[in-house]
Amino acid sequence: MKILSVNSGSSSVKLKLFDMPLGSVVVSAKYERIGLGNCVSTIIYKDEKIVSEVILKDHSDALNMFLKELIDRNIINSYDEIEGIGHRVVQGADKYNCSVLVDNKVVEDIESFNTLAPLHNPANLLGIKVVKGILPDSKNVAVFDTAYHQTIPQEQHVYPLPYEWYEKYKIRKYGFHGISHEYLADKICEIVGNDNLKIITCHLGNGVSISAIKDKKSIANSLGFTPLSGVMMGTRCGDIDPTIIPYIMKCTDKSVDEVMYDLNNKSGFLGISGISSDSRDIINGIKNNNERCILAEKMFVERIVSYISYYYTLLDKADVIAFSAGIGEMTPKIRKDIIERLKCLDIFIDESANETVGEVKKISSDNSKVICYVIPTDEELMIVKETFQLIERL
Numbered sequence: 430m431k432i433l434s435v436n437s438g439s440s441s442v443k444l445k446l447f448d449m450p451l452g453s454v455v456v457s458a459k460y461e462r463i464g465l466g467n468c469v470s471t472i473i474y475k476d477e478k479i480v481s482e483v484i485l486k487d488h489s490d491a492l493n494m495f496l497k498e499l500i501d502r503n504i505i506n507s508y509d510e511i512e513g514i515g516h517r518v519v520q521g522a523d524k525y526n527c528s529v530l531v532d533n534k535v536v537e538d539i540e541s542f543n544t545l546a547p548l549h550n551p552a553n554l555l556g557i558k559v560v561k562g563i564l565p566d567s568k569n570v571a572v573f574d575t576a577y578h579q580t581i582p583q584e585q586h587v588y589p590l591p592y593e594w595y596e597k598y599k600i601r602k603y604g605f606h607g608i609s610h611e612y613l614a615d616k617i618c619e620i621v622g623n624d625n626l627k628i629i630t631c632h633l634g635n636g637v638s639i640s641a642i643k644d645k646k647s648i649a650n651s652l653g654f655t656p657l658s659g660v661m662m663g664t665r666c667g668d669i670d671p672t673i674i675p676y677i678m679k680c681t682d683k684s685v686d687e688v689m690y691d692l693n694n695k696s697g698f699l700g701i702s703g704i705s706s707d708s709r710d711i712i713n714g715i716k717n718n719n720e721r722c723i724l725a726e727k728m729f730v731e732r733i734v735s736y737i738s739y740y741y742t743l744l745d746k747a748d749v750i751a752f753s754a755g756i757g758e759m760t761p762k763i764r765k766d767i768i769e770r771l772k773c774l775d776i777f778i779d780e781s782a783n784e785t786v787g788e789v790k791k792i793s794s795d796n797s798k799v800i801c802y803v804i805p806t807d808e809e810l811m812i813v814k815e816t817f818q819l820i821e822r823l
Contacts, residue, residue: 431455431505432513432816433567434809437556438549440465442491445809446499446511449817452810456504460491472498488559496563513568514560515816517608517808518553519656520546521573522599528576528815530823531557531569539571545599546655548693568823570816577611578604580646588654604650606632610640611647612811613751616804618645620789627744629737632806633763634754635663635706639733641740649743651736657693660732663706666696667732701725708756708763715762730763734770741774747799750776752792753806759786768793768801776801 430450436443445457456474460483468485471478472495485491499505516531520542529535536557543550561569578586586602587595594600613630628642637660641649651659661667674688683691699706702725704714714722741747751757752764761783768778775798783792785803793801 430513430817430820431511432515432813432820433511434515434517434812434816435556435560436517436809436812437488437559438552442488442556443809444492444495445813446504447810447813449813452814454809456499456502457809458495458498460485460494463488463491470494474502474504488555489563492559492563508564509566511564511567513570513813513816513820514564515570515572515812516553516557516560517574517812518557518571519549519574519605520603521571521575522603523579523601525571525573526576526579528570528572528819530819531561531571535571545603549656568816568820570819572608572812572815574605574607575603577607578640578647578650581648581650585649600654602650602653604638604640604647605652605656606636606638606640606650607647608808608811609753609806610638610642610650612806612808613753613804614642614645616789617749617751617802620802621749621800626748627746629740629744629747629750631733631737631750631752631757631767632754633733633752633757633760636665637662637667637733637754637756639736639740641743643744649740660736661701661729662697663708664694664697664699666692666700698725698729701728708760712760712762726763726766730766730770733767737767737771738774750793750799750801751804752802753804758803758805761786764792764801764803771799774799 432447432449434445440463441461443459446455448455459471461469463485464487467482470481470483496508518539522542522545524538539550539554557569581604588600590600609632610630614628617628618624618626625644630640630642632638636656639651640647657665659667677688697706698711702711702714702722704710711722711725715726756763765778765783768776777794777797779792779794782790787805790803791800792803
């Protein structure tokens with residue numbers, strides 16, 4: 430069965446076609462800068478990577494271009510071969526604790542959650558509507574990033590605010606990157622051969638979240654009401670004192686929207702370093718003794734260590750710590766700096782093993798009380814698995 434995963438952003442879309450139940454990738458594509466002039470198209474097929482500039486006025490153009498590639502390359506003979514399409518949807522609120530077939534009610538619900546994820550849900554919904562228009566006979570499945578975290582207990586997800594805000598306005602901690610954290614938990618349990626583990630998963634990319642997982646269930650996540658909280662990120666600030674917002678509004682005459690834009694887009698690595706939101710540029714700056722890059726990395730490590738330490742006590746010790754996503758998979762220095770700060774918990778690094786990038790690897794030493802792994806995440810595979818299993822049950 431051919432299953433397509435769709436991850437739609439405001440000006441980009443990532444697509445992967447899988448052969449299920451084998452779980453093998455047939456072809457993948459990424460279209461960036463949609464509607465912004467010269468778009469970048471990247472297609473990977475049979476170990477060949479084709480990058481080109483194209484003109485795409487909207488997401489419909491991108492999907493049609495991808496489907497044309499499938500036909501032109503004889504990957505499929507007909508669109509009917511794509512039986513299922515799994516869509517990443519960032520915010521499912523507290524209504525969805527699992528993936529669901531998309532119908533009109535689900536579309537309405539996703540739209541109603543737009544205020545909770547204004548940067549993500551409208552783009553995710555756009556992808557669904559475009560696909561349903563072009564492939565009307567395929568089954569569409571919404572895979573929610575928040576669903577995995579619905580097992581987080583109330584003492585973890587309720588904020589210490591007036592309780593009616595929780596009841597009336599759904600203000601609570603939702604947690605995000607759930608698709609990634611679920612994949613990592615499943616993979617770790619498979620590697621260790623035990624489903625009853627206490628795991629701390631670190632999804633460290635341009636967006637960052639840390640999860641505490643017990644017996645394959647999420648019990649805490651560093652992200653909260655929105656993906657702005659928790660650890661500092663590429664351009665996002667993470668946890669701050671909320672009174673900073675009205676104070677800086679008075680100091681600068683900025684509106685609340687302008688300040689929120691700065692917190693989301695001009696903070697984190699970019700805000701502290703002043704040069705880039707990309708961790709690779711930060712590491713290069715450290716090599717050149719750039720003091721602000723050094724500070725940015727120290728702040729990043731400090732906040733990750735704080736969450737890992739907290740979750741270690743929340744879990745009553747941990748069996749495994751996993752590092753994943755762009756920074757977690759590809760940046761040995763940051764992993765080393767994090768693990769070295771955890772020596773008081775008898776967690777130690779194997780420096781030689783830690784030099785690995787982009788592959789599954791145990792990076793803790795033999796005398797470490799907690800096993801540490803690098804595990805590349807695969808959100809697309811998780812999306813198509815959910816989609817395939819749901820379709821199979823029909």
